[in-house]
Amino acid sequence: MQASRARLFKEYKEVQREKSADPDIQLVCDDSNIFKWTALIKGPSETPYEGGVFQLAFSVPEQYPLQPPQVRFLTKIFHPNVHFKTGEICLDILKNAWSPAWTLQSVCRAIIALMAHPEPDSPLNCDSGNLLRSGDVRGYQSMARMYTRLAASPKKG
């Protein structure tokens, strides 16, 4: 518990110092609980998520960094590896391939990479996975783009 708190505090300081280093990621720690974080990530360009801003919720276990943070999308997203309802993310580094070499910041980068490179063979969202598996890239992209506009676009005016 003490170790995880100390580590998270280091990450917090690093995030404060490097605030402008990665303009696509805005990682914020809960005011009253260092085990709760949220992040705003920008949809990668040349993907159907471009132009969208997606919110992630982090819940960090007491055994962190030996155990991975739990991360899910709060913003609705149509992606083969994200559960459409719960926002659960299927990504190896959040499960068996986790190591303390990862940070909350680099997890965000990994999620952005996953958005750009969906893996339809291990789908959490079968509809999205099936579109890609059957070769209907246009179908996948238009669905994903629609949800980006509906759920992830900053309100105008």
Place this chain on the structure above:
Amino acid sequence: MQNQEEQVADGKRAAFEFEPKGEDCSSSILGNSILHSDGVGADLTQQQQHEEELAISSLQQNVPFVGDKEPLSALAAEYQSGSPILIEKIKILSDQYAAIRRTRGDGNCFFRGFMFSYLEHILLTQDRLEVDRVKNNVEDCRKMLQSLGYVEFTFEDFFSLFLEQLDCVIEGNESSISYDELLNRSRDQSVSDYVVMFFRFVTSGEIQKRSEFFEPFILGLTNATVEQFCKSAVEPMGEESDHVQITALSDALGVPIRVVYLDRSSCDTGGISVNHHDFIPATGNPPNAADGSSETFNPFITLLYRPGHYDILYPK
């Protein structure tokens, strides 16, 4: 609108009866060569495998990270009605070795066995020169990880915890600990896992530092690049160690390791012998480098390898 879409999505999902559970999914950004399955069929076998692993790991929960020292006869008892080759080999082992100390089979057994053996050796010999020597190598490892681009705060806690244990097993410090306390700490997850993780960082750094040397061995095991291999098979807790990891750790810290193999292999000439392999550090300054002759090679870490698992062996 959204609700409608969700319903549509659910309807469609029911038509396809294969939604792998979250735990078994395998999207990977580490490259898809190691962890990635190829489609539905593979997912199923992966799931079965996962269940078997879970069954094994729940059995293993009752085994401490590091067990008590047991006479070698405890090993013989395990194989009483087993393969004659193994019984014969254990007999041969008992000529040279007095005792065995088991480690938990949780994928970290090599590192855990190394940790206990090494710290126990220092505690019993009070070899301060060895402590100084290994500290120098640890410093080199730290610099190596930095130069490989690792963020210092991601590994420094693991490094300092190991250095702290090193100081503790030397007498005369305020923090000095007894043999029993060393055993307690090795069984305490918050110390034990941190030291294991320290070794994983050191091993990973060494493999990447000498990636040209290790690349052919890694390519023989998987299709992964050296970096992918380190990220997926070295750094994560619970990933089992093999020749590559043992060589790298031995080299990085400059600590020789003897691994004795207990398996069903026998030689054609009829005689049964127990094979072992000595990992002799290729770089750095190994403890008994001065005499240089393998005849006098006297490793202070001996591990017993049975397929998939390492325990600690004690010579007579």
